[in-house]
Amino acid sequence: MKTLSPHLIRTVAAAGLILAAGVSSAAAAMSATAVTDLNVRAGPGPQYPIVALAARGSTTVLEGCIEGSLWCRVNVGGVSGWAYARYLAADQSGSTVVISERRAELGVPVVTYEATGSTVATPAEPLELIGPVEEVDAITPPAAVGTYITSNPVDPVYLDGEVVLGATLPNTVAVRPIPDYNYEYVMVNGQPVLVEPSTRRIVYIYR
Template sequence: MSNLFPHVIRVAATAGLILAAGVPAVYAATSATVVTDLNVRAGPGPQYPVLGVAARGSAAALEGCLEGSNWCRVNVGTVSGWAYAKYLAADAGGSTVVISERRAELGVPVVSYEATGSTVTVGPEPLELVGSVDEIQPIAPPPTVRTFITENPVDPVFLEGEVVLGATVPRSVAVRTIPDYEYEYVVVNNQPVLVEPSTRRIVYIYR
């Protein structure tokens, strides 16, 4: 994608405070790159509202990550929020590495978060990326699919991780069949997604 800035900006209903945990008041944020279209949320978890969507290839300033978590505070364009570290990459000695795998080497600061609103309990089963996001070919669902999803709502499922193309929905999560259509649907982290039945991979996200 040529667009290097977030799109689909929304107003967040939940606010929070980021608190440095032993981090100097002034420090150079780690430069990172968004590896797939990625939600930037109001807080460190899938239960928080989406502030915007950072397009694949966007440059992000990484302020720090929570201790023992893959959620990190980022600035992408004009949006400040939280993104999932498994979909953020950085340069380490000339090699591109995933933030979640090399935090210590990159010297990513530890930050903490204090919620100021109610949260939703998140299940323990992770939503993981399977293979390269490039393996997912773009699809264009017909309007009738969106109509069916709207008229046949299902309860959302909250999973640790982030909703991205190529991520796999765990087998324990029930999905809904769409009449006369090859894909099924489920609402993950408050976002309707289309799932390939055989692989359970997300092939389309309604934003």
């Protein structure tokens, strides 16, 4: 029977440590589910451009959240970006919980963000899209509506949170009527949306 040399033993041990570290790192990765079609942005805020979309029910890798913020860094299909924690859910002992409500219990890592380049500034205390998100009847606007919105642009409004179906606009946000159509429109966080006048809920998002 051959005896392993000390050099070979050290090599095998080192490989074992590397493998164990890899397993530990993989096990530490957290997953989160998008509870609605959710924008993933280049930075932690509604003023940053959209880099990906997490479809409703899809799973993302949750890399961590900023301390004292509702923005979390996620990875969707290999694209790393930032998503709003109110619309991310995770499993906790067999129950589905919202990330923003159970961060401490879930042990979500804390991450930081350092801004680079120029971005669109938001107000010091921006208004927030009101939740929780409610189910809304899906609508399919005619092409003429999209053409009208493009031909009649409005100044963008930046609201804390994210543009999702069912979210409600604050009463102070002005919306624009569309001729011969039941819905109104406004540009929120860089995206044109259709709004139901009676409830002020977002019923369609132009992506």
